[in-house]
Amino acid sequence: MDNTTLTTTTTATATNSLKPFQVNLTCSLHHHDKRPLIDEHDFFSASASAPPPHHRHHNTMNSDILDSKVNTGLNLLTTNTSSDQSVVDDDISPNSHQKRPVPDQTVVILAELERTKAENQRLRERLDRVTAEYKALQMQVVALMQQHKPEEEEEKKQDAAPRQFMDLGLATNGAETGEEASLSSSERSKSPERKNGSSDDQEKNSREDSPSAPRNVDQAEATMRKARVSVRARSEAPMMTDGCQWRKYGQKMAKGNPCPRAYYRCTMAAGCPVRKQVQRCAEDRTILVTTYEGNHNHPLPPAAMAMAQTTSSAARMLLSGSMSSSDGLMNANFLTRTLLPCSSSMATISASAPFPTVTLDLTHSPNPLQFPNHQNHFQLPFPHSPNPSSLLPHIFGHALYNHSKFSGLQLSQDADPSSQPPPPPPPQLADSVNSEYAKKEREL
Protein backbone atom coordinates (compact mmCIF):
# COMPACT_ATOMS: atom_id res chain seq x y z
CA MET A 1 0.00 0.00 0.00
CA ASP A 2 1.37 3.34 -0.93
CA ASN A 3 0.58 6.91 -0.32
CA THR A 4 -1.37 7.18 -3.48
CA THR A 5 -3.71 4.53 -2.32
CA LEU A 6 -4.06 6.26 0.95
CA THR A 7 -4.92 9.49 -0.70
CA THR A 8 -7.41 7.86 -2.94
CA THR A 9 -9.20 5.99 -0.27
CA THR A 10 -9.18 8.98 1.92
CA THR A 11 -11.03 10.81 -0.74
CA ALA A 12 -13.45 7.98 -0.94
CA THR A 13 -14.00 8.04 2.74
CA ALA A 14 -14.80 11.65 2.63
CA THR A 15 -17.16 11.28 -0.24
CA ASN A 16 -19.61 8.70 0.77
CA SER A 17 -22.69 10.67 1.34
CA LEU A 18 -23.42 12.88 -1.60
CA LYS A 19 -24.14 11.72 -5.05
CA PRO A 20 -21.84 14.02 -6.91
CA PHE A 21 -18.91 12.48 -5.20
CA GLN A 22 -19.76 9.10 -6.15
CA VAL A 23 -18.46 9.65 -9.58
CA ASN A 24 -15.16 10.69 -8.27
CA LEU A 25 -15.08 8.11 -5.64
CA THR A 26 -15.31 5.28 -8.03
CA CYS A 27 -12.85 6.78 -10.38
CA SER A 28 -10.41 7.20 -7.61
CA LEU A 29 -10.79 3.70 -6.39
CA HIS A 30 -10.09 2.35 -9.80
CA HIS A 31 -6.85 4.13 -10.20
CA HIS A 32 -4.60 2.85 -7.56
CA ASP A 33 -1.74 2.79 -9.93
CA LYS A 34 -1.80 6.49 -10.49
CA ARG A 35 -2.15 9.52 -8.47
CA PRO A 36 -5.86 10.02 -8.59
CA LEU A 37 -7.38 13.10 -9.98
CA ILE A 38 -9.22 14.68 -7.19
CA ASP A 39 -12.44 16.05 -8.39
CA GLU A 40 -14.19 18.99 -6.94
CA HIS A 41 -17.07 16.97 -5.78
CA ASP A 42 -14.85 15.07 -3.59
CA PHE A 43 -14.38 18.22 -1.68
CA PHE A 44 -17.99 18.97 -1.57
CA SER A 45 -19.08 15.64 -0.54
CA ALA A 46 -16.40 15.56 2.01
CA SER A 47 -17.75 18.68 3.44
CA ALA A 48 -21.29 17.54 3.30
CA SER A 49 -20.64 14.24 4.89
CA ALA A 50 -18.55 15.95 7.49
CA PRO A 51 -16.59 12.94 8.57
CA PRO A 52 -15.24 12.97 12.04
CA PRO A 53 -11.81 14.52 12.07
CA HIS A 54 -10.11 11.36 13.12
CA HIS A 55 -7.36 10.23 10.92
CA ARG A 56 -8.11 6.74 11.97
CA HIS A 57 -11.25 6.76 9.91
CA HIS A 58 -9.45 7.50 6.75
CA ASN A 59 -7.06 4.73 7.24
CA THR A 60 -9.84 2.49 8.27
CA MET A 61 -11.50 3.16 5.02
CA ASN A 62 -8.35 2.34 3.30
CA SER A 63 -8.06 -0.96 4.96
CA ASP A 64 -11.68 -1.55 4.46
CA ILE A 65 -11.23 -1.43 0.77
CA LEU A 66 -8.20 -3.55 0.86
CA ASP A 67 -9.43 -6.09 3.27
CA SER A 68 -11.69 -7.64 0.73
CA LYS A 69 -8.98 -10.22 0.94
CA VAL A 70 -9.54 -10.29 4.67
CA ASN A 71 -6.41 -9.00 6.17
CA THR A 72 -6.62 -8.59 9.86
CA GLY A 73 -3.29 -7.03 10.02
CA LEU A 74 -4.48 -4.24 7.83
CA ASN A 75 -7.38 -3.69 10.08
CA LEU A 76 -5.07 -3.16 12.91
CA LEU A 77 -3.05 -0.80 10.92
CA THR A 78 -6.05 1.29 10.36
CA THR A 79 -6.49 1.92 13.98
CA ASN A 80 -3.30 3.84 14.18
CA THR A 81 -1.97 6.49 11.97
CA SER A 82 1.41 6.65 13.49
CA SER A 83 4.42 4.54 12.88
CA ASP A 84 3.85 2.48 15.96
CA GLN A 85 1.44 0.31 14.11
CA SER A 86 3.95 -2.41 13.88
CA VAL A 87 4.16 -2.45 17.61
CA VAL A 88 0.49 -3.08 17.80
CA ASP A 89 0.83 -5.82 15.29
CA ASP A 90 3.53 -7.42 17.32
CA ASP A 91 1.53 -7.13 20.40
CA ILE A 92 -1.33 -9.03 19.03
CA SER A 93 0.64 -11.67 17.31
CA PRO A 94 0.06 -15.16 18.61
CA ASN A 95 3.54 -15.22 20.03
CA SER A 96 3.00 -12.08 21.90
CA HIS A 97 -0.11 -13.42 23.46
CA GLN A 98 1.67 -16.43 24.71
CA LYS A 99 4.75 -14.70 25.93
CA ARG A 100 3.09 -11.85 27.66
CA PRO A 101 0.42 -12.53 30.17
CA VAL A 102 -1.12 -9.10 29.88
CA PRO A 103 -4.76 -10.00 29.46
CA ASP A 104 -6.02 -6.48 29.94
CA GLN A 105 -3.96 -5.19 27.11
CA THR A 106 -4.91 -8.09 24.91
CA VAL A 107 -8.55 -7.61 25.63
CA VAL A 108 -8.29 -3.99 24.80
CA ILE A 109 -6.56 -4.71 21.56
CA LEU A 110 -9.02 -7.39 20.65
CA ALA A 111 -11.87 -5.10 21.43
CA GLU A 112 -10.29 -2.49 19.26
CA LEU A 113 -9.89 -5.05 16.56
CA GLU A 114 -13.53 -5.98 16.77
CA ARG A 115 -14.53 -2.39 16.67
CA THR A 116 -12.40 -1.77 13.66
CA LYS A 117 -13.80 -4.77 11.91
CA ALA A 118 -17.29 -3.57 12.52
CA GLU A 119 -16.36 -0.17 11.22
CA ASN A 120 -14.77 -1.71 8.21
CA GLN A 121 -17.92 -3.59 7.53
CA ARG A 122 -19.99 -0.48 7.83
CA LEU A 123 -17.73 1.42 5.54
CA ARG A 124 -17.67 -1.33 3.01
CA GLU A 125 -21.43 -1.40 2.88
CA ARG A 126 -21.39 2.30 2.44
CA LEU A 127 -18.88 2.03 -0.31
CA ASP A 128 -21.03 -0.55 -2.04
CA ARG A 129 -23.99 1.73 -1.83
CA VAL A 130 -22.02 4.63 -3.14
CA THR A 131 -20.69 2.60 -6.00
CA ALA A 132 -24.13 1.37 -6.90
CA GLU A 133 -25.51 4.86 -6.80
CA TYR A 134 -22.66 6.09 -8.89
CA LYS A 135 -23.39 3.55 -11.55
CA ALA A 136 -27.01 4.48 -11.56
CA LEU A 137 -26.14 8.11 -11.84
CA GLN A 138 -23.72 7.42 -14.61
CA MET A 139 -26.46 5.74 -16.57
CA GLN A 140 -28.67 8.68 -15.86
CA VAL A 141 -26.08 11.08 -17.11
CA VAL A 142 -25.60 9.17 -20.30
CA ALA A 143 -29.32 9.09 -20.86
CA LEU A 144 -29.58 12.77 -20.15
CA MET A 145 -26.78 13.55 -22.49
CA GLN A 146 -28.55 11.75 -25.27
CA GLN A 147 -31.75 13.60 -24.62
CA HIS A 148 -30.05 16.80 -23.83
CA LYS A 149 -29.40 18.39 -27.18
CA PRO A 150 -32.94 18.60 -28.56
CA GLU A 151 -34.29 19.64 -25.22
CA GLU A 152 -31.48 21.92 -24.33
CA GLU A 153 -33.45 25.10 -24.39
CA GLU A 154 -36.21 23.81 -22.21
CA GLU A 155 -33.88 22.14 -19.86
CA LYS A 156 -31.86 25.23 -19.43
CA LYS A 157 -34.88 27.10 -18.29
CA GLN A 158 -36.27 24.48 -16.02
CA ASP A 159 -33.52 22.70 -14.33
CA ALA A 160 -30.21 24.30 -13.69
CA ALA A 161 -28.94 21.87 -11.12
CA PRO A 162 -28.90 18.68 -13.22
CA ARG A 163 -27.38 20.74 -15.94
CA GLN A 164 -24.57 21.59 -13.64
CA PHE A 165 -24.06 18.00 -12.86
CA MET A 166 -23.86 17.16 -16.50
CA ASP A 167 -21.44 19.92 -17.05
CA LEU A 168 -19.32 18.51 -14.38
CA GLY A 169 -19.05 15.19 -16.04
CA LEU A 170 -18.44 16.65 -19.41
CA ALA A 171 -15.85 19.04 -18.22
CA THR A 172 -14.12 16.42 -16.23
CA ASN A 173 -14.02 14.14 -19.15
CA GLY A 174 -12.89 16.90 -21.33
CA ALA A 175 -15.71 16.38 -23.75
CA GLU A 176 -18.54 18.05 -25.47
CA THR A 177 -19.26 21.25 -23.79
CA GLY A 178 -18.79 22.74 -27.16
CA GLU A 179 -22.37 23.81 -27.46
CA GLU A 180 -21.98 25.79 -24.36
CA ALA A 181 -18.87 27.31 -25.69
CA SER A 182 -20.69 28.27 -28.80
CA LEU A 183 -22.71 30.62 -26.72
CA SER A 184 -19.72 32.21 -25.20
CA SER A 185 -18.45 35.59 -26.03
CA SER A 186 -15.35 34.11 -27.53
CA GLU A 187 -17.45 32.50 -30.22
CA ARG A 188 -19.49 35.57 -30.59
CA SER A 189 -16.41 37.52 -31.20
CA LYS A 190 -15.63 35.36 -34.17
CA SER A 191 -18.89 36.08 -35.84
CA PRO A 192 -18.63 38.19 -38.97
CA GLU A 193 -21.16 40.58 -37.57
CA ARG A 194 -18.94 41.31 -34.65
CA LYS A 195 -15.90 41.60 -36.83
CA ASN A 196 -17.53 44.00 -39.16
CA GLY A 197 -18.69 46.01 -36.27
CA SER A 198 -22.11 46.19 -37.80
CA SER A 199 -23.94 48.22 -35.29
CA ASP A 200 -27.23 46.37 -35.47
CA ASP A 201 -25.84 42.90 -35.40
CA GLN A 202 -23.21 43.85 -32.98
CA GLU A 203 -25.78 45.26 -30.74
CA LYS A 204 -27.80 42.12 -31.01
CA ASN A 205 -24.84 39.95 -30.25
CA SER A 206 -23.43 41.99 -27.53
CA ARG A 207 -26.70 41.87 -25.71
CA GLU A 208 -26.72 38.16 -25.30
CA ASP A 209 -25.45 38.48 -21.80
CA SER A 210 -27.64 41.34 -20.92
CA PRO A 211 -30.83 40.97 -18.96
CA SER A 212 -32.83 41.71 -22.06
CA ALA A 213 -31.19 38.94 -24.03
CA PRO A 214 -33.35 36.06 -25.21
CA ARG A 215 -33.70 33.34 -22.64
CA ASN A 216 -31.97 30.83 -24.84
CA VAL A 217 -28.83 31.71 -22.98
CA ASP A 218 -28.64 29.17 -20.25
CA GLN A 219 -28.82 30.93 -16.97
CA ALA A 220 -26.92 28.19 -15.27
CA GLU A 221 -24.28 28.31 -17.90
CA ALA A 222 -24.04 32.02 -17.74
CA THR A 223 -23.67 31.91 -14.03
CA MET A 224 -21.18 29.14 -14.32
CA ARG A 225 -19.17 31.18 -16.71
CA LYS A 226 -19.32 34.10 -14.38
CA ALA A 227 -18.21 32.09 -11.40
CA ARG A 228 -14.53 32.56 -10.96
CA VAL A 229 -11.71 30.90 -9.24
CA SER A 230 -8.82 33.05 -8.29
CA VAL A 231 -5.48 31.53 -7.48
CA ARG A 232 -2.89 33.51 -5.62
CA ALA A 233 0.57 32.11 -5.89
CA ARG A 234 4.10 33.29 -5.58
CA SER A 235 5.79 33.17 -8.90
CA GLU A 236 8.40 35.13 -10.70
CA ALA A 237 7.10 33.84 -13.98
CA PRO A 238 4.80 36.14 -15.91
CA MET A 239 2.14 33.51 -15.92
CA MET A 240 1.33 30.37 -14.03
CA THR A 241 2.04 27.22 -15.98
CA ASP A 242 -1.18 25.31 -15.79
CA GLY A 243 -0.88 22.95 -18.73
CA CYS A 244 -3.23 24.79 -21.03
CA GLN A 245 -2.45 26.93 -24.03
CA TRP A 246 -3.49 30.51 -23.71
CA ARG A 247 -3.67 33.37 -26.07
CA LYS A 248 -3.48 36.85 -24.77
CA TYR A 249 -6.27 39.00 -26.07
CA GLY A 250 -5.97 42.08 -24.02
CA GLN A 251 -4.28 43.97 -21.31
CA LYS A 252 -5.59 46.71 -19.10
CA MET A 253 -4.47 48.82 -16.29
CA ALA A 254 -6.78 48.07 -13.43
CA LYS A 255 -7.68 50.66 -10.88
CA GLY A 256 -5.70 50.51 -7.71
CA ASN A 257 -2.96 48.33 -9.10
CA PRO A 258 0.10 49.61 -10.93
CA CYS A 259 0.53 46.22 -12.49
CA PRO A 260 -1.42 45.63 -15.70
CA ARG A 261 -3.98 42.91 -15.87
CA ALA A 262 -3.60 40.54 -18.78
CA TYR A 263 -6.49 38.69 -20.35
CA TYR A 264 -6.01 35.23 -21.78
CA ARG A 265 -8.25 32.87 -23.64
CA CYS A 266 -7.79 29.15 -23.86
CA THR A 267 -6.67 28.14 -27.34
CA MET A 268 -6.52 24.42 -26.91
CA ALA A 269 -9.78 24.06 -28.75
CA ALA A 270 -11.81 26.32 -30.94
CA GLY A 271 -14.48 28.04 -28.99
CA CYS A 272 -13.22 27.03 -25.60
CA PRO A 273 -14.91 29.49 -23.27
CA VAL A 274 -12.28 29.40 -20.59
CA ARG A 275 -10.54 32.65 -19.89
CA LYS A 276 -8.17 33.80 -17.33
CA GLN A 277 -6.86 37.03 -16.00
CA VAL A 278 -3.36 37.39 -14.71
CA GLN A 279 -2.27 40.22 -12.54
CA ARG A 280 0.38 40.78 -9.96
CA CYS A 281 -0.64 41.76 -6.49
CA ALA A 282 -0.14 45.43 -5.88
CA GLU A 283 1.11 44.90 -2.34
CA ASP A 284 3.43 42.07 -3.12
CA ARG A 285 4.44 41.76 -6.72
CA THR A 286 5.87 38.36 -6.21
CA ILE A 287 2.30 37.18 -5.87
CA LEU A 288 0.64 36.30 -9.10
CA VAL A 289 -3.13 36.34 -9.09
CA THR A 290 -4.65 34.18 -11.76
CA THR A 291 -8.40 34.19 -12.15
CA TYR A 292 -10.06 31.43 -14.12
CA GLU A 293 -13.50 31.55 -15.58
CA GLY A 294 -15.49 28.89 -17.38
CA ASN A 295 -15.11 25.23 -18.20
CA HIS A 296 -12.98 23.73 -20.90
CA ASN A 297 -14.87 22.16 -23.76
CA HIS A 298 -12.09 19.82 -24.78
CA PRO A 299 -9.89 17.09 -23.36
CA LEU A 300 -7.12 18.35 -21.22
CA PRO A 301 -3.57 17.14 -20.93
CA PRO A 302 -2.73 15.68 -17.55
CA ALA A 303 -0.80 18.75 -16.63
CA ALA A 304 -3.86 20.86 -17.20
CA MET A 305 -6.29 18.57 -15.49
CA ALA A 306 -5.08 19.62 -12.13
CA MET A 307 -5.94 23.23 -12.46
CA ALA A 308 -8.97 22.68 -14.61
CA GLN A 309 -10.51 20.33 -12.14
CA THR A 310 -9.61 22.45 -9.24
CA THR A 311 -11.04 25.58 -10.70
CA SER A 312 -14.16 23.91 -11.96
CA SER A 313 -14.48 22.29 -8.58
CA ALA A 314 -14.23 25.55 -6.84
CA ALA A 315 -16.61 27.16 -9.25
CA ARG A 316 -19.12 24.44 -8.73
CA MET A 317 -18.61 24.62 -5.07
CA LEU A 318 -19.64 28.19 -5.39
CA LEU A 319 -22.60 27.50 -7.55
CA SER A 320 -23.80 24.18 -6.41
CA GLY A 321 -27.19 24.06 -4.87
CA SER A 322 -28.39 27.34 -6.10
CA MET A 323 -27.73 29.56 -8.98
CA SER A 324 -28.19 32.70 -7.02
CA SER A 325 -24.94 34.22 -6.08
CA SER A 326 -25.85 34.72 -2.48
CA ASP A 327 -26.95 31.16 -2.03
CA GLY A 328 -23.94 30.01 -3.88
CA LEU A 329 -21.77 31.84 -1.47
CA MET A 330 -23.57 30.45 1.48
CA ASN A 331 -23.27 27.02 0.08
CA ALA A 332 -19.61 27.45 -0.61
CA ASN A 333 -19.07 28.76 2.85
CA PHE A 334 -20.80 25.80 4.32
CA LEU A 335 -18.80 23.46 2.20
CA THR A 336 -15.50 25.04 2.90
CA ARG A 337 -16.26 25.16 6.56
CA THR A 338 -17.10 21.53 6.69
CA LEU A 339 -14.37 20.52 4.34
CA LEU A 340 -11.65 21.24 6.79
CA PRO A 341 -13.41 21.83 10.02
CA CYS A 342 -10.31 22.05 12.12
CA SER A 343 -8.42 24.25 9.78
CA SER A 344 -8.35 27.86 8.96
CA SER A 345 -7.22 30.39 6.42
CA MET A 346 -7.21 28.59 3.13
CA ALA A 347 -10.16 29.69 1.10
CA THR A 348 -12.05 32.81 0.39
CA ILE A 349 -15.50 33.14 -0.94
CA SER A 350 -15.92 36.60 -2.22
CA ALA A 351 -19.22 38.32 -1.85
CA SER A 352 -17.96 41.73 -2.77
CA ALA A 353 -16.68 40.78 -6.17
CA PRO A 354 -18.96 41.33 -9.14
CA PHE A 355 -19.01 37.59 -9.74
CA PRO A 356 -19.00 34.81 -7.22
CA THR A 357 -15.37 34.10 -6.70
CA VAL A 358 -13.39 31.52 -4.84
CA THR A 359 -9.88 32.52 -4.00
CA LEU A 360 -7.31 29.83 -3.49
CA ASP A 361 -4.34 31.29 -1.78
CA LEU A 362 -1.11 29.44 -2.27
CA THR A 363 1.05 32.09 -0.82
CA HIS A 364 1.03 31.31 2.84
CA SER A 365 2.58 28.91 5.23
CA PRO A 366 0.54 25.95 6.39
CA ASN A 367 1.10 26.96 9.95
CA PRO A 368 -2.12 28.58 11.07
CA LEU A 369 -0.38 30.30 13.91
CA GLN A 370 1.36 32.44 11.42
CA PHE A 371 -1.86 33.96 10.26
CA PRO A 372 -3.87 34.81 13.24
CA ASN A 373 -5.70 37.56 11.41
CA HIS A 374 -5.93 36.00 8.07
CA GLN A 375 -9.50 35.87 7.12
CA ASN A 376 -10.02 35.63 3.46
CA HIS A 377 -8.28 32.93 1.64
CA PHE A 378 -8.15 29.29 1.02
CA GLN A 379 -4.52 28.78 1.68
CA LEU A 380 -2.64 25.95 0.25
CA PRO A 381 0.76 25.24 1.60
CA PHE A 382 2.91 25.36 -1.48
CA PRO A 383 3.76 29.01 -1.57
CA HIS A 384 6.88 28.93 -3.61
CA SER A 385 6.06 26.34 -6.12
CA PRO A 386 6.54 27.81 -9.54
CA ASN A 387 3.36 26.10 -10.51
CA PRO A 388 1.18 25.64 -7.52
CA SER A 389 -1.82 25.06 -9.67
CA SER A 390 -0.79 21.56 -10.46
CA LEU A 391 -0.78 20.76 -6.81
CA LEU A 392 -4.25 21.88 -6.04
CA PRO A 393 -6.13 18.66 -6.42
CA HIS A 394 -3.51 16.82 -4.49
CA ILE A 395 -3.65 19.42 -1.85
CA PHE A 396 -7.35 18.98 -1.52
CA GLY A 397 -6.94 15.28 -1.39
CA HIS A 398 -4.30 15.46 1.22
CA ALA A 399 -6.14 18.00 3.22
CA LEU A 400 -8.90 15.56 3.72
CA TYR A 401 -6.80 13.09 5.53
CA ASN A 402 -3.90 15.00 6.84
CA HIS A 403 -4.98 18.06 8.63
CA SER A 404 -1.68 18.39 10.25
CA LYS A 405 -0.14 19.54 7.03
CA PHE A 406 -2.56 22.27 6.31
CA SER A 407 -3.49 25.45 7.88
CA GLY A 408 -6.99 24.78 6.74
CA LEU A 409 -9.77 26.81 5.49
CA GLN A 410 -11.44 29.86 6.65
CA LEU A 411 -14.35 31.66 5.26
CA SER A 412 -15.16 35.19 4.77
CA GLN A 413 -17.78 37.19 3.04
CA ASP A 414 -15.37 39.61 1.58
CA ALA A 415 -12.31 38.62 -0.28
CA ASP A 416 -10.07 41.57 -0.58
CA PRO A 417 -6.60 40.57 -1.67
CA SER A 418 -5.28 43.87 -0.50
CA SER A 419 -6.07 42.83 3.02
CA GLN A 420 -3.57 40.06 2.84
CA PRO A 421 -1.15 39.93 5.70
CA PRO A 422 2.54 39.98 4.99
CA PRO A 423 3.60 36.70 3.46
CA PRO A 424 5.13 34.23 5.85
CA PRO A 425 8.42 32.55 5.28
CA PRO A 426 8.23 29.82 2.69
CA PRO A 427 7.52 26.33 3.92
CA GLN A 428 9.17 23.28 2.58
CA LEU A 429 8.06 22.11 -0.79
CA ALA A 430 8.18 18.82 -2.48
CA ASP A 431 11.45 18.94 -4.32
CA SER A 432 10.33 16.78 -7.16
CA VAL A 433 7.44 19.01 -7.95
CA ASN A 434 9.48 22.09 -7.50
CA SER A 435 12.27 21.06 -9.74
CA GLU A 436 9.97 20.31 -12.60
CA TYR A 437 8.47 23.72 -12.60
CA ALA A 438 11.63 25.48 -11.70
CA LYS A 439 12.89 24.17 -14.97
CA LYS A 440 9.98 25.64 -16.82
CA GLU A 441 10.39 28.89 -15.10
CA ARG A 442 14.02 29.07 -16.09
CA GLU A 443 12.95 28.57 -19.65
CA LEU A 444 10.78 31.59 -19.34
Add this chain to the structure above:
DNA sequence: CGGGTTTGACCCGCGC
Protein backbone atom coordinates in the same frame (compact mmCIF):
# COMPACT_ATOMS: atom_id res chain seq x y z
C1' DC B 1 3.40 32.75 -43.16
C1' DG B 2 1.03 31.48 -39.17
C1' DG B 3 0.43 32.27 -34.53
C1' DG B 4 1.01 35.18 -30.60
C1' DT B 5 1.35 39.95 -28.53
C1' DT B 6 0.47 44.85 -28.21
C1' DT B 7 -2.47 48.54 -27.79
C1' DG B 8 -5.94 51.93 -28.77
C1' DA B 9 -10.74 51.83 -29.45
C1' DC B 10 -15.05 50.22 -28.34
C1' DC B 11 -18.89 48.19 -25.58
C1' DC B 12 -21.33 47.65 -21.46
C1' DG B 13 -22.78 47.91 -16.66
C1' DC B 14 -22.96 50.61 -12.77
C1' DG B 15 -23.03 54.50 -9.71
C1' DC B 16 -23.76 59.27 -9.14
Add this chain to the structure above:
DNA sequence: GCGCGGGTCAAACCCG
Protein backbone atom coordinates in the same frame (compact mmCIF):
# COMPACT_ATOMS: atom_id res chain seq x y z
C1' DG C 1 -27.21 61.47 -18.88
C1' DC C 2 -22.56 61.14 -17.92
C1' DG C 3 -18.27 59.38 -16.43
C1' DC C 4 -15.69 55.54 -14.85
C1' DG C 5 -13.86 51.08 -14.91
C1' DG C 6 -13.81 46.35 -16.53
C1' DG C 7 -13.77 43.50 -20.40
C1' DT C 8 -13.20 42.62 -25.31
C1' DC C 9 -12.01 43.46 -30.09
C1' DA C 10 -9.04 43.73 -33.90
C1' DA C 11 -5.47 46.01 -36.67
C1' DA C 12 -0.77 46.39 -36.43
C1' DC C 13 3.21 44.42 -35.14
C1' DC C 14 6.54 40.83 -33.75
C1' DC C 15 8.75 36.44 -33.95
C1' DG C 16 10.23 31.83 -35.16
